[in-house]
Structures are given as structure tokens and as C-alpha cells.
Amino acid sequence: xxxxxxxxxxxxxxxxxxxxxxxxxxxxxxxxxxxxxxxxxxxxxxxxxxxxxxxxxxxxxxxxxxxxxxxxxxxxxxxxxxxxxxxxxxxxxxxxxxxxxxxxxxxxxxxxxxxxxxxxxxxxxxxxxxxxxxxxxxxxxxxxxxxxxxxxxxxxxxxxxxxxxxxxxxxxxxxxxxxxxxxxxxxxxxxxxxxxxxxxxxxxxxxxxxxxxxxxxxxxxxxxxxxxxxxxxxxxxxxxxxxxxxxxxxxxxxxxxxxxxxxxxxxxxxxxxxxxxxxxxxxxxxxxxxxxxxxxxxxxxxxxxxxxxxxxxxxxxxxxxxxxxxxxxxxxxxxxxxxxxxxxxxxxxxxxxxxxxxxxxxxxxxxxxxxxxxxxxxxxxxxxxxxxxxxxxxxxxxxxxxxxxxxxxxxxxxxxxxxxxxxxxxxxxxxxxxxxxxxxxxxxxxxxxxxxxxxxxxxxxxxxxxxxxxxxxxxxxxxxxxxxxxxxxxxxxxxxxxxxxxxxxxxxxxxxxxxxxxxxxxxxxxxxxxxxxxxxxxxxxxxxxxxxxxxxxxxxxxxxxxxxxxxxxxxxxxxxxxxxxxxxx
Amino acid sequence: xxxxxxxxxxxxxxxxxxxxxxxxxxxxxxxxxxxxxxxxxxxxxxxxxxxxxxxxxxxxxxxxxxxxxxxxxxxxxxxxxxxxxxxxxxxxxxxxxxxxxxxxxxxxxxxxxxxxxxxxxxxxxxxxxxxxxxxxxxxxxxxxxxxxxxxxxxxxxxxxxxxxxxxxxxxxxxxxxxxxxxxxxxxxxxxxxxxxxxxxxxxxxxxxxxxxxxxxxxxxxxxxxxxxxxxxxxxxxx
Numbered sequence: 001x002x003x004x005x006x007x008x009x010x011x012x013x014x015x016x017x018x019x020x021x022x023x024x025x026x027x028x029x030x031x032x033x034x035x036x037x038x039x040x041x042x043x044x045x046x047x048x049x050x051x052x053x054x055x056x057x058x059x060x061x062x063x064x065x066x067x068x069x070x071x072x073x074x075x076x077x078x079x080x081x082x083x084x085x086x087x088x089x090x091x092x093x094x095x096x097x098x099x100x101x102x103x104x105x106x107x108x109x110x111x112x113x114x115x116x117x118x119x120x121x122x123x124x125x126x127x128x129x130x131x132x133x134x135x136x137x138x139x140x141x142x143x144x145x146x147x148x149x150x151x152x153x154x155x156x157x158x159x160x161x162x163x164x165x166x167x168x169x170x171x172x173x174x175x176x177x178x179x180x181x182x183x184x185x186x187x188x189x190x191x192x193x194x195x196x197x198x199x200x201x202x203x204x205x206x207x208x209x210x211x212x213x214x215x216x217x218x219x220x221x222x223x224x225x226x227x228x229x230x231x232x233x234x235x236x237x238x239x240x241x242x243x244x245x246x247x248x249x250x251x252x253x254x255x256x257x258x259x260x261x262x263x264x265x266x267x268x269x270x271x272x273x274x275x276x277x278x279x280x281x282x283x284x285x286x287x288x289x290x291x292x293x294x295x296x297x298x299x300x301x302x303x304x305x306x307x308x309x310x311x312x313x314x315x316x317x318x319x320x321x322x323x324x325x326x327x328x329x330x331x332x333x334x335x336x337x338x339x340x341x342x343x344x345x346x347x348x349x350x351x352x353x354x355x356x357x358x359x360x361x362x363x364x365x366x367x368x369x370x371x372x373x374x375x376x377x378x379x380x381x382x383x384x385x386x387x388x389x390x391x392x393x394x395x396x397x398x399x400x401x402x403x404x405x406x407x408x409x410x411x412x413x414x415x416x417x418x419x420x421x422x423x424x425x426x427x428x429x430x431x432x433x434x435x436x437x438x439x440x441x442x443x444x445x446x447x448x449x450x451x452x453x454x455x456x457x458x459x460x461x462x463x464x465x466x467x468x469x470x471x472x473x474x475x476x477x478x479x480x481x482x483x484x485x486x487x488x489x490x491x492x493x494x495x496x497x498x499x500x501x502x503x504x505x506x507x508x509x510x511x512x513x514x515x516x517x518x519x520x521x522x523x524x525x526x527x528x529x530x531x532x533x534x535x536x537x538x539x540x541x542x543x544x545x546x547x548x549x550x551x552x553x554x555x556x557x558x559x560x561x562x563x564x565x566x567x568x569x570x571x572x573x574x575x576x577x578x579x580x581x582x583x584x585x
Numbered sequence: 586x587x588x589x590x591x592x593x594x595x596x597x598x599x600x601x602x603x604x605x606x607x608x609x610x611x612x613x614x615x616x617x618x619x620x621x622x623x624x625x626x627x628x629x630x631x632x633x634x635x636x637x638x639x640x641x642x643x644x645x646x647x648x649x650x651x652x653x654x655x656x657x658x659x660x661x662x663x664x665x666x667x668x669x670x671x672x673x674x675x676x677x678x679x680x681x682x683x684x685x686x687x688x689x690x691x692x693x694x695x696x697x698x699x700x701x702x703x704x705x706x707x708x709x710x711x712x713x714x715x716x717x718x719x720x721x722x723x724x725x726x727x728x729x730x731x732x733x734x735x736x737x738x739x740x741x742x743x744x745x746x747x748x749x750x751x752x753x754x755x756x757x758x759x760x761x762x763x764x765x766x767x768x769x770x771x772x773x774x775x776x777x778x779x780x781x782x783x784x785x786x787x788x789x790x791x792x793x794x795x796x797x798x799x800x801x802x803x804x805x806x807x808x809x810x811x812x813x814x815x816x817x818x819x820x821x822x823x
Contacts, residue, residue, distance in 0.1 A: 260734075313609075348586070512690075552679035558669055558671075559703045
């Protein structure tokens with residue numbers, strides 16, 4: 001066995017290993033299939049070459065060397081373009097598949113015109129076909145390398161792979177022929193290098209993990225979102241973007257949310273699928289691959305990216321911008337919709353995004369609008385109602401979205417129900433119910449408004465005129481005011497029926513945010529208590545010791561105003577704990 | 586784009602003018618490479634020019650840090666009240682106990698709360714490794730991802746100090762160099778790498794490299810980092 005055959009044989013083994021690796025690890029079905037076809041062709045080529053030259057195989061297999069060589073060239077071009085354009089290749093570069101049409105013709109012609117592997121790259125129709133295939137495979141990545149910030153790195157590696165094939169194919173073929181080593185023709189030493197480069201790129205552009213869903217036909221139901229476009233949801237937090245995605249999913253439309261795992265709820269059979277974003281410097285490329293693959297399997301789908309800023313953080317702004325434009329194109333091709341939320345983007349990034357041909361919806365903060373709706377009926381007390389609702393449900397204020405409106409209505413109903421038993425004045429009771437009824441109808445009307453409608457800017461907080469507020473005060477005064485106050489008291493009462501630990505925790509969370517519960521648990525540990533073992537006398541002890549135990553939290557800062565602020569928070573905790581302990585005793 | 590000046594002689598030129606405002610910069614290096622001193626200098630010098638800065642220390646107490654930095658000539662009085670040290674190390678002693686401490690939440694509580702009374706624009710976290718251990722990150726990469734994202738939302742220019750074992754990055758293998766333990770280098774907008782390089786048979790030289798700085802045309806070579814009545818960055822000679 002000569003050294004050259006050993007090298008070709010080793011390359012074939014590497015090709016088989018790469019094929020197994022890509023088959024096991026890659027998540028892109030279409031690219032995996034193309035890669036497998038090319039790798040198998042190379043394996044057949046290498047094995048047939050080594051087998052015939054070393055006489056393990058009969059001379060009949062020599063034709064397999066030529067045929068696999070012919071097939072490998074168009075497959076290389078298709079794979080390289082597929083790695084650049086992904087699932088959109090059939091739409092973006094459909095002509096590339098014409099190369100495959102020529103292959104059967106060449107197979108048929110080969111015996112009659114007596115083409116052999118050593119004449120493969122000579123000036124004849126076969127040589128022209130092979131060179132054109134490699135030329136296309138090289139030209140596209142070179143073009144992308146020069147024009148794309150998203151694909152610049154990968155285009156380089158694709159070019160490396162194709163150049164390796166050109167050197168190992170036509171160039172070595174010519175050199176070996178000059179050197180009189182004609183039997184090397186038909187083999188390609190660049191094959192494992194090319195496959196490795198293609199695999200490297202395939203893994204960069206591997207989609208984020210997404211729950212498997214069966215392929216569906218093009219979705220054609222009714223939708224509140226424009227098709228074939230990208231819609232930017234400009235809001236404080238991605239509340240409407242997520243709510244819209246869930247609402248579309250509930251109508252049977254395939255929806256994919258590409259987000260961090262902790263942001264949206266986990267996927268269920270009817271809800272949107274969630275592609276979990278993983279930290280990677282190829283984040284933009286992976287996001288593009290995840291979205292493209294999903295809409296290729298589910299045409300007419302919605303792809304929502306509530307955290308565009310996260311992609312920017314991973315890959316930089318320019319690649320992210322290009323990713324958005326490419327995904328928008330994919331959405332247009334497949335009659336799908338791309339939903340983007342731009343919270344946390346910088347002003348400069350927003351400005352640049354506004355310059356792109358995207359639909360831009362500026363949306364309100366739902367909590368603020370809900371409060372404005374309630375304010376039309378309850379005046380400044382609306383804030384207390386929303387706060388009481390948040391505490392009762394253990395929600396931070398920013399999580400009060402339109403999805404929470406049914407729960408808020410139920411909460412209001414319960415508060416009014418509690419109150420009606422204690423109000424002696426029937427007229428006042430009736431008036432309060434009427435006021436609450438108006439508020440609930442307004443809330444339902446607000447919750448029913450689509451994001452597109454809201455994007456026109458007519459929000460409750462903007463439309464509530466000052467004169468209306470005055471009328472509210474008059475109405476409240478008419479009903480002697482106390483009924484409204486009592487409603488707030490009833491709402492507070494609902495919260496006070498909660499277990500002791502939850503009430504105590506709420507006090508800490510109200511002052512210290514998310515850190516509050518941890519601080520409380522730490523204080524409980526010092527008392528030797530578990531949350532479920534908390535008793536009223538423990539709350540009293542916590543109140544007694546608050547100034548000393550929590551005082552350290554003020555000592556760690558060296559800004560006098562901040563020390564005062566933290567001490568006032570600790571004092572507020574002490575007073576609230578004393579009140580809870582008093583209530584319980 | 587607004588740039589944050591480092592006021593280190595030669596470093597702003599290396600950075601092409603300064604650090605883009607709002608960047609999250611990872612300052613990584615082995616022990617003894619002056620990560621703490623350099624970032625403290627950055628806050629102190631900016632404070633003297635009216636830019637507020639917050640130094641969050643999880644390992645060293647405020648007194649110890651002040652001893653250390655005053656020894657280098659950085660007096661707190663000179664900062665005109667524009668430099669604050671958040672001594673979370675002290676809280677560690679007070680909160681010592683068996684329960685899980687909410688260190689990540691506490692870090693966020695303080696850094697966000699301080700903005701209301703002390704509107705700082707620069708933040709140093711000393712160190713990322715200490716926070717990772719204290720906060721008991723379950724999935725380090727994801728938790729770091731969340732932290733950096735949160736810092737980005739805070740709208741400050743942040744410097745995260747990261748410890749690397751001595752000799753973790755050699756000049757011979759820059760292509761495969763690692764500047765952080767958990768690949769946070771991909772998440773950060775910028776990376777300063779500090780190292781001690783051998784000079785001659787017995788000498789050692791501190792060197793600094795701006796590995797990455799999004800939005801800046803910066804020099805990527807290693808430079809000598811010299812401290813002589815202030816920091817200075819110069820070309821490496823010989």
C-alpha cells in the first residue's frame with residue numbers, strides 16, 4: 001500500500017467520523033441531509049479509490065470513483081450555499097439545483113465518450129461542469145465575506161473548505177499528471193479538510209434547542225398580525241410581544257418564541273414553542289437559524305424575539321441588524337410574521353432599526369394604563385387597588401399585563417362582595433357597585449384592544465382629561481367618599497387573609513425587592529425557624545430586632561442620603577411587622 | 586458616541602479615544618496584575634472630573650481597600666464625593682449563617698437603589714468570581730448572561746473583575762486564548778487582559794491588552810502597564 005493511498009484512506013475515515021458527528025449533533029434537518037449526501041459521496045469516492053488501487057475491489061468499482069466525483073461537485077455547491085442561506089436556499093438561489101439535473105446526463109454520457117477520472121478536469125463538458133460547480137461554491141462565500149457582517153467568519157471557513165477541494169482536486173490532478181502519478185486522479189486530499197470546515201460552520205449556525213413539533217401545512221387562519229412582515233413592539237417590557245405570541249398560538253397558529261429560558265413560561269402542547277437562547281458569540285446566526293428552520297417547517301408561523309438586546313449583547317449590533325433583515329426576508333417568503341421587542345436597546349440602535357423597513361408599534365405600559373382606567377372610576381385610589389392586587393397575587397407591578405385583567409376583575413368583584421356585607425347604606429352600596437361596574441367594563445374594553453389599535457396612540461392615560469378626574473372626585477364625594485376607601489380596605493382585607501409567612505414576606509419584598517425574601521429567610525434562620533413554622537411572636541421578635549439586625553444593610557453604603565433611605569426602609573419594615581404581629585395577637 | 590476616558594496615560598490612545606459609554610468591560614488577569622488598582626484609578630480619575638462612580642467590593646472591606654488605594658495616592662477626599670465604595674464584604678460577615686443568602690438580589694438591590702441618591706455612571710464589580718461563589722450560580726453561563734444583561738439595562742459603564750490563574754493565557758496561543766472561566770468574554774462588550782510577563786532572567790513586567798472593545802477602533806497589542814505616581818501604558822520595547 002503506498003503512502004498516498006493511506007492518506008486518502010485516513011481522509012475517508014475522518015469523513016465518516018464527521019458524518020456521524022454532524023448526524024448526531026446538528027439540529028438542522030435539511031442541512032444535515034445535504035451534508036450527509038456530500039459526506040457519503042466522498043466516502044464512496046475515497047473507499048472506491050483505495051479499494052481499486054489496492055485491489056480490494058474489482059476494477060468495476062473504478063466507475064464509482066468517477067460517478068461519486070461527478071456527484072460531489074454539485075453537492076458541494078448546494079451545501080455551501082445551503083450553509084449560507086439555510087432553509088431559504090430553494091427560494092433565494094433555486095438555480096443551484098439545476099446542477100443536479102446535469103448529473104444523470106453526465107452519467108449516461110460517460111461510457112459513450114470514454115471520459116475517465118484522469119481527464120475529468122480537461123476542457124470538455126464534464127470538466128466545465130466540475131469547474132463551474134466549484135466556482136459557484138467559492139464565489140458565494142467570497143461575496144458574503146465581503147458584504148455580510150453576520151456571515152463574515154463562516155464565509156471564510158466555507159472558502160477555506162472549497163479552496164481545499166480545488167487544491168486537492170483540479171490542481172493536484174494537473175500536478176500529479178505532470179509528475180506521472182496518474183493513478184492519483186479521482187481522489188481528493190482536500191475532502192476531509194472541506195468536510196471539517198463545513199461541519200464547523202454547520203455547528204456555528206446550529207439552531208437553539210427547540211421542542212420538536214410535527215411539520216405542518218401553511219397556516220391560513222385569521223390573525224391580528226400582518227403577514228409577510230416584521231413588527232417591532234416598542235414597549236417598556238416585552239409584555240405585548242409575548243401576549244400577542246401566546247394569543248396567536250391559542251388560535252392554532254404555529255408560534256416560536258426565541259428567548260432566555262426564564263422569560264416566558266415553558267412550552268406546552270397548545271402554547272408557543274420556546275427556543276431557549278444559549279450564550280454564544282454566534283447568537284445572531286443561531287437565532288436566524290432557529291427562526292428560519294421553524295418557519296420552513298411551519299409556513300405562516302410567528303417567530304417572536306422578545307430579547308433582541310440579548311442577541312446584540314452576544315453578537316454585536318451589526319450582525320443582529322443583518323439577522324433581523326434576513327429573518328424579515330424569510331417571513332416574507334413564507335407568509336410568516338416576525339415579532340421583535342426592542343426593550344433594552346440603546347437609542348442609537350433604536351434609531352438605526354427605525355431606518356429599516358419594519359412595522360413599528362409603540363405600545364404603552366399595561367400596568368400604567370390599567371391604573372389609568374381604574375383612576376377614571378376611583379381617582380387616585382386606583383394606585384392602592386393595583387398595589388393591593390399585586391400583593392395579593394405576589395406580582396411585581398411590571399407583571400400586571402392585560403393577561404392579568406381577568407384576575408384583576410375577579411379580585412375587584414371579591415373586594416366589592418366583601419364590602420357589600422358591611423355597608424349599611426343601600427344607595428351607597430349600589431353607587432359603588434355601579435362605579436366598579438363601569439371600571440370593569442372599561443378594563444375589559446382595554447384588554448380587548450389589539451396591539452395594532454393601541455399603537456395608534458389613543459391610550460387611557462393620554463385620553464383621560466383633567467375634567468373627568470374632577471368628575472370622579474365629585475362622584476366619590478357624592479357617595480361620601482368612604483365607600484371607595486372601604487373598597488380599598490376590603491381589597492387590603494383580601495390580602496390580609498393570606499398566611500402569616502406570605503404577609504411577612506410581602507413586607508420585606510415591598511422594601512427590598514427580590515432580595516427581600518432572602519433577607520427574611522436569613523433572619524428566620526437566626527431565629528431557628530422555617531417559613532412554615534413562623535408564629536406571631538416570631539414576627540414580633542423580628543420587628544424588635546429589625547433595627548439592629550438589618551442595620552448592617554445601611555452600614556455598607558457610604559452615601560449619607562442612601563443610609564437614610566435604607567434606614568427608613570428598615571423602619572417601615574419594623575412598623576409593618578409590628579402591625580402584623582398586633583393583628584395576629 | 587460618548588466615550589469614557591480612562592485617564593491612564595497612553596491607554597485612551599490604545600482604545601481610540603476611550604471606552605464607549607454603557608459598555609460592559611471584563612477586566613481579567615492573574616493575581617497581582619493590578620486589576621483592582623487600575624479600575625479604582627479609573628473611578629477615581631473620573632470622579633475628579635465630576636463623573637460619579639461606584640466600587641462594589643465583595644472580597645475586600647472598605648477600610649482595607651482604602652488603605653490599599655491611598656497607599657497608591659488615591660485619596661477619597663480628592664474624589665469630591667463622586668466616588669462611593671459599596672462594602673458588601675461587611676454584609677457577608679453580618680449575614681453569615683446557614684441560610685442561602687440572596688447575594689445576586691442584594692447586589693442588584695444596592696446598585697439599583699443607589700442610583701436614586703447617587704447617580705453614578707461607572708461601576709466596578711470586584712469580583713465576578715466572588716459573586717459567582719456567593720450567589721451560588723446554578724448554571725454559571727446562564728446566570729452570567731442574566732447578570733450582564735441586567736447591567737446593560739442599568740445603563741452604566743461597568744467593569745467586571747475576573748480572576749484568571751497565572752499563566753492562563755500565553756502569548757504563543759492567542760488564537761485559542763481564554764480570558765474568562767465561563768466564556769463571559771463573548772457576552773462582554775470589552776475585555777482588558779492584564780498579565781505578568783517575564784522580562785530578562787529575573788524581571789517581570791505588567792502588561793495590558795485591549796482584547797475587545799465593541800464600537801471602538803482599538804489597538805490589540807499587549808502594552809506595558811507601568812505604575813509610577815499614576816498608571817501609564819507604553820509600547821513594549823525589546
